[in-house]
Amino acid sequence: EKGGYEHFMLKEIFEQPKSIADCMRGRLNASTGHLVLGGIREYANKLEGAERIIMIACGTSWHAALVAEYIFEELCRIPVEVEYASEFRYRNPVINEGDVVVAISQSGETADTLAAMELAKSKGAIIFGVCNVVGSSIARVSHEGAYTHAGPEIGVASTKAFTAQLTVLTMIALRVAHRKGSITERKYHELLVELEQIPSKVEESLKLNDKVVEISDIFKEARNFLYLGRGYNFPVALEGALKLKEISYIHAEGYPAAEMKHGPIALIDEEMPVVFIATRDSSYDKIVSNIQEVKARKGRVIAIVTKGDVLIPKMADFVIEVPAAHEALMPMVAVIPLQLLSYHIAVMRGCNVDQPRNLAKSVTVE
Ligand code: M6R
Numbered sequence: 001e002k003g004g005y006e007h008f009m010l011k012e013i014f015e016q017p018k019s020i021a022d023c024m025r026g027r028l029n030a031s032t033g034h035l036v037l038g039g040i041r042e043y044a045n046k047l048e049g050a051e052r053i054i055m056i057a058c059g060t061s062w063h064a065a066l067v068a069e070y071i072f073e074e075l076c077r078i079p080v081e082v083e084y085a086s087e088f089r090y091r092n093p094v095i096n097e098g099d100v101v102v103a104i105s106q107s108g109e110t111a112d113t114l115a116a117m118e119l120a121k122s123k124g125a126i127i128f129g130v131c132n133v134v135g136s137s138i139a140r141v142s143h144e145g146a147y148t149h150a151g152p153e154i155g156v157a158s159t160k161a162f163t164a165q166l167t168v169l170t171m172i173a174l175r176v177a178h179r180k181g182s183i184t185e186r187k188y189h190e191l192l193v194e195l196e197q198i199p200s201k202v203e204e205s206l207k208l209n210d211k212v213v214e215i216s217d218i219f220k221e222a223r224n225f226l227y228l229g230r231g232y233n234f235p236v237a238l239e240g241a242l243k244l245k246e247i248s249y250i251h252a253e254g255y256p257a258a259e260m261k262h263g264p265i266a267l268i269d270e271e272m273p274v275v276f277i278a279t280r281d282s283s284y285d286k287i288v289s290n291i292q293e294v295k296a297r298k299g300r301v302i303a304i305v306t307k308g309d310v311l312i313p314k315m316a317d318f319v320i321e322v323p324a325a326h327e328a329l330m331p332m333v334a335v336i337p338l339q340l341l342s343y344h345i346a347v348m349r350g351c352n353v354d355q356p357r358n359l360a361k362s363v364t365v366e
Pocket of ligand 1: 058059060061104105106107108109110113156157158159242243246359361362363
């Protein structure tokens with residue numbers, strides 16, 4: 001059932017071109033401008049008229065929410081708060097009329113997420129669920145929602161669920177933005193086309209596997225890693241670090257690159273691998289400076305860059321070139337080599353990647 005792969009995690013990483021396409025199937029057609037999420041009907045106007053969106057999730061799903069925050073604010077001009085479910089549920093949060101809650105969960109069974117939703121519901125919020133498991137508790141508690149249709153995810157490390165969550169959340173944001181008129185017709189169509197191309201860009205990124213194996217071999221004994229990104233790629237840095245921690249047991253931290261100078265820069269020396277997610281986007285120049293700051297302190301830089309970048313390869317120790325994509329969609333492409341990096345390092349260290357120690361696939365206790 002691993003389809004010839006050594007582990008479920010690797011199979012699921014390689015399934016992503018298909019799982020992302022499955023997620024869009026019947027929902028999006030760029031050539032006709034069609035974008036419909038069948039599960040969001042009766043309450044669609046609540047979402048479009050929302051004064052604020054509160055996103056609730058844990059772990060990797062929380063990282064997907066962070067990317068979605070940037071997308072919703074940019075496209076829909078609706079303020080978004082991203083909450084750890086475990087914090088939200090215990091702090092007497094302010095929920096106003098006009099607030100809409102979006103709960104994100106692969107399993108649909110995460111205890112904290114479920115409890116946070118129940119709390120929001122008791123205060124009168126309308127809740128949209130973004131789940132992978134059909135008929136799960138979170139799907140049932142939601143007023144409406146959209147499934148990610150990524151297929152069963154068995155590996156404890158979430159991979160294809162993350163990219164499918166981003167696909168669904170982007171589709172929701174585009175639909176809301178289009179109906180509200182907060183983006184131009186032209187931008188709407190451009191993004192539909194870009195989104196439709198993501199599966200083939202992910203396919204191309206998977207071809208980087210051999211290169212990632214080489215880099216993994218060089219860094220497999222590292223004791224620490226830093227992951228840095230800005231803008232849409234900041235949550236990708238968090239996700240890369242989480243993947244490495246959970247399956248290889250190497251300490252890793254993700255940060256917005258500019259926060260480095262507020263503390264973590266003290267950690268940088270010739271022993272410290274720093275993974276930069278430095279694709280061509282609106283924060284490119286800024287991240288180039290951050291790479292220089294790390295190199296000046298002899299850190300070892302592994303940079304994820306856009307294909308054809310000529311500047312960063314001159315500064316970084318290793319570069320991984322991913323295909324160009326719209327910056328809002330780049331997380332789905334840029335995360336691929338990071339998933340592979342954590343996978344190969346874990347395998348090389350002899351770790352049980354599909355069932356890492358102390359972890360369960362769904363966290364049904366708080
Ligand atoms: O099923 P959920 O998406 O609600 O799970 C949330 C987290 O437990 C999950 O993403 C966890 O962080 C993963 N092991 C990360 O790979």
